[in-house]
Amino acid sequence: MRKNKGWMMLLTMLLITSLLAACSSGGGSSQAGEEISTDPSDIKGEITVLTQRTDIVDTVFKDYAAEFNKEYPDVKVNFQALADYEGQVKIRMSTKDYGDVLMIPTSVPIADIPDFFEPLGTYDELKDKYTAIEERMVDGKVYGIPTVITFSGIIYNKQVFKDAGITELPKTPEQFQAALQKVKDNTKAIPLYTNYASGWALTQWEADLPTVAGSVDYVNVDQPNTDENFVPGKPHYELYKVLYDAAKNGLIEKDPTTTDWESSKADLANGKIATMALGSWAITQIQGMTDKPENIGFLPFPTNASDVIVPLSADYNIGMNVNSENKPAAKAWIDWFLAKSNYAVEQGGGMSADKSAELPPILDQYKDVKFSTLTPAKEGQEGLMDKIDNEGEIGLWQPDFKKRIIEAAIGNRSESYDDIMKDLNDKWVKARAEVTK
Structure with missing residues (x-):
């Protein structure tokens, strides 16, 4: 009950902040659910990615950014690593300033996710591409995709x-x-x-x-x-x-x-x-x-x-801030991270949510074993x-x-x-x- 009250207060603060921002600016950021460009030549600007991985933010993640920039040279990617990830992100979510891309805190009630995160696609669009996307789905729209399948x-x-x-x-x-x-x-x-x-x-x-x-x-x-x-x-x-x-x-x-x-x-x-x-x-x-x-x-x-x-089972789900002012770049980072970073295997100790990805080397001998999520x-x-x-x-x-x-x-x-x-x-x-x- 206390957790629900906390999120109600957070939602109220977010609404007030949004109204003030709408009155003081002429807009500029895309609206929630608006179609996002995927053409690399159109994608420019700067994004901030929040992560719980304080251990590799200054090493591995910088390497990721360098590889990402080979495909998207006009996007600057900044990283912020948070030691108390859940606690710090929850505080920041009372404003619009909680990065462009982040791991969706597990404490966010499922029903409240659309108030904070941009849909990444519909379930029908993504179900054949990714595993375990049901966890952060609301009304047929997917708001988060697992970074690691353990x-x-x-x-x-x-x-x-x-x-x-x-x-x-x-x-x-x-x-x-x-x-x-x-x-x-x-x-x-x-x-x-x-x-x-x-x-x-x-x-x-x-x-x-x-x-x-x-x-x-x-x-x-x-x-x-x-x-x-x-x-x-x-x-x-x-x-x-x-x-x-x-x-x-x-x-x-x-x-x-x-x-x-x-x-x-x-x-x-x-x-x-x-x-x-x-x-x-x-x-x-x-x-x-x-x-x-x-x-x-x-x-x-x-x-x-x-x-x-x-x-x-799914680890943290990666999502996009609904208030991001650079959603094309944020979406490009999410797509690249899931498909090409190999984070799930090399850093997460699991397998990729991408169904087309090969099994990690440690599982090579188990071609006859069925790896599957549980029936709800x-x-x-x-x-x-x-x-x-x-x-x-x-x-x-x-x-x-x-x-x-x-x-x-x-x-x-x-x-x-x-x-x-x-x-x-x-x-x-x-x-x-x-x-x-």
């Missing part, structure tokens, strides 16, 4: 696997457990690092549910409509059984309570850890900590499903899964029951894995009945 699974050290004698990459839970055992038996590396102490890292496991289910429909369509969410044979049961079995068999770190996220990245990079369950966003971070980045690989999460599906909820059931989760205090995207599973597996709790799953399913059934009555 994927989830297992990040592993290839050299450790080789030293352990693993000659074929594991595909099923049984094969994965066998591979972890080989790492333990034949190397000094930790087979599976849970990052228990961080808490948030354990939530990354939930992203692999579609892979275990073998269906893009399961999470948002099937799951909210079943009372058997954590029973044996169902995706949640099978997903977290992988974690439980690894911990039970001594294939994780010796003392999970002392894990450290920052050092774990270096340890995976340098062969002290064999595997971690993470999103692709972590790949470039880990590769950056070794002089042999080629040793870092990706595995789809182990599954018994006949179809191997790796779920895709049925009409009228939007948000139902989250309501059930919250009502039952289950915490699908919280670390609590994942920690509970690890603690039970290593003997710090007296309950069994089936006890935990039954408790979670009982909560799910009760909450679902309450929410859907």
Whole structure:
């Protein structure tokens, strides 16, 4: 409620600013939704691009601008990197001065997006070109396009696997457990690092549910409509059984309570850890900590499903300020950045939203794997899964029951894995009945 009030105040301030500007100037900037020129010879002037990437704004982004200027020599591109991106942009959005191109803050309510951002095209125009554009769409118009499409699974050290004698990459839970055992038996590396102490890292496991289910429909369509969410044979049961079995068999770190996220990245990079369950966003971070980045690989999460599906999700969406006075140049930058910078792969640790782009090199061996976004909820059931989760205090995207599973597996709790799953399913059934009555 407080967030909504904040945005209402921001909208009011923006309206006042717009009225004052209209009274004091003769216009000059194109109106929202007006057709924008794409002819390079017509595109001139200066634009400002806001970014959250304080680490590469003075290096990589300047290289991008130089390449962009080879096609658009009459456009000057300025960059502003913001450390507290969400907070600082929200303040600036109370005026018209929030750059020409920027990452759309995730806190902006979807319904309010047209008040701040220029449409980049209609859904019908862009759906065959870009992936995951539905997230920032209003009334059939697309206002943002993902800068990076991330994927989830297992990040592993290839050299450790080789030293352990693993000659074929594991595909099923049984094969994965066998591979972890080989790492333990034949190397000094930790087979599976849970990052228990961080808490948030354990939530990354939930992203692999579609892979275990073998269906893009399961999470948002099937799951909210079943009372058997954590029973044996169902995706949640099978997903977290992988974690439980690894911990039970001594294939994780010796003392999970002392894990450290920052050092774990270096340890995976340098062969002290064999595997971690993470999103692709972590790949470039880990590769950056070794002089042999080629040793870092990706595995789809182990599954018994006949179809191997790796779920895709969108990072920040790039958009255009509706008040920009140089929309042709802003649009040209967005199009170039998405199509030609290779930011998604080289800096974002994922894949491009451009459907014509090739898979990143780390995925070359997975031509038979389906990389796909999830099916949205049925009409009228939007948000139902989250309501059930919250009502039952289950915490699908919280670390609590994942920690509970690890603690039970290593003997710090007296309950069994089936006890935990039954408790979670009982909560799910009760909450679902309450929410859907």
